[in-house]
Amino acid sequence: MSLNEPSTAIDDEQRRRIGEAMTQADLALPQVWLHYFSITGTVDEYEIDAYLNRMIALPPTECDKLAHAVNELIDDIPPRPRAPFRDEISP
Amino acid sequence: MNDPLPANEIAPIIGRADGLLLTEQTAQQAVSALAAVAKEAIPHAVGAGVSLITNNHPTSVGATDRLVRRADELQYDLGDGPCLSAWSEGKPMYIPDTESDQRWHSWSQAASDATGIRSCFSVPLQEGPRRLGAMKIYAATPGAFTAQDQHVLAHLALSAAVLLGHIQDNNTPQRLSERFKQTLRTRDTIATARGIVMEQYDISEDEALAHLLTRAGNEGVSLHDVASTVLLRDGRPESSTEPR
Structure with a gap:
């Protein structure tokens, strides 16, 4: 983990959007970390927390694993119910 | 995704990943260490330990000395004693002298006869709303414990409760x-x-x-x-x- 390297614009953008995706989807950190861990994530939950709070940088691979973990969890969220047309309702 | 979220599961998993799994065994070892600290830190203590009460069934954990286990067993057999009261009422209990104690008369007499214990201080172990048991120190002299000693034990009991609370959380x-x-x-x-x-x-x-x-x-x-x-x-x- 690179603690002292200055973060790049890409780092910041990815971090911000991961955080935003989590907030939007109402994903809690423990849940995200567990999933991240299951896809071979190697850093601890508190480090993810620190990363999301812009306190440390993570290696690019870990950032991508985290992003992927978040996306899989978002994919798992059941879609909102849709309104049916009349002929879709069986009598 | 409707599982209650894994706050309680994460800690053990991190623990496992770090090789620090909080099994019942490790938690009990940690509690034993806390009891040993209590005995060492409190000048006149001749023994310390924890009574863990699950489904109304008390067991002793981390007793530092045989007399602790005996005094505890007397409480469990009689169904009465300062630790059981500390647990059931959620308040610290103090016996300045077992020979004159009236509240837990039977236990006080028995403990004094069988183990020579003359004073006892017991604090409830509480994790959130759950009462897990009590942590206690015994002394062979009456009035052995100062307010400072009681403070120390109360602090150690906090840590013990967290440790024991975690293994009980894993009731599933x-x-x-x-x-x-x-x-x-x-x-x-x-x-x-x-x-x-x-x-x-x-x-x-x-x-x-x-x-x-x-x-x-x-x-x-x-x-x-x-x-x-x-x-x-x-x-x-x-x-x-x-x-x-």
Whole structure:
């Protein structure tokens, strides 16, 4: 983990959007970390927390694993119910 | 996704990952250490320990000395005593002198006769709303414990309660371990697939994972699914069937 390297614009953008995706989807950190861990994530939950709070940088691979973990969890969220047309309702 | 969220499960999993699994055994060892600290830190204490009460059934944990276990057993046999009261009322209990004590008369007499214990201080172990038991110190002299000593024990009891509260939280060990095993199985599958891909394409670990991530993205499936496919193909080259 690179603690002292200055973060790049890409780092910041990815971090911000991961955080935003989590907030939007109402994903809690423990849940995200567990999933991240299951896809071979190697850093601890508190480090993810620190990363999301812009306190440390993570290696690019870990950032991508985290992003992927978040996306899989978002994919798992059941879609909102849709309104049916009349002929879709069986009598 | 409607599982109650894993705050309680995460700690043990991190613990396992770090080789610091908070099993009942390790928690009890930690509590034993706290009891030993209590005995050492409190000048006149001749013994310390914890009574853990589960489903109204008390057991002694981390008793520093035989007399602690005997005095505890007397409480359990009589169904009365300062630790049981500390637990049931959620308040610290103090016996300045067992020979003149009236409140737990039977126990005080028995303990004084059998073990020579003359004073006792017991604090409830509380984790959130749950009362787990009590932590106690015994002394062979009357009025042995100062307010400062009581303060020390109360502090140690806080730590003991957190430790013991955690193992009791895992009252659903089946579910916990099932979830944990699943997490590890997934992780294992992905790591194995990553290894296969590294070998296949002669690329680094990170590149192999990036490769799998890209495939998952392109195929619109989970990383676990991609990894399972890689494993299936590797194990059974003729198999081009769907994973699972």
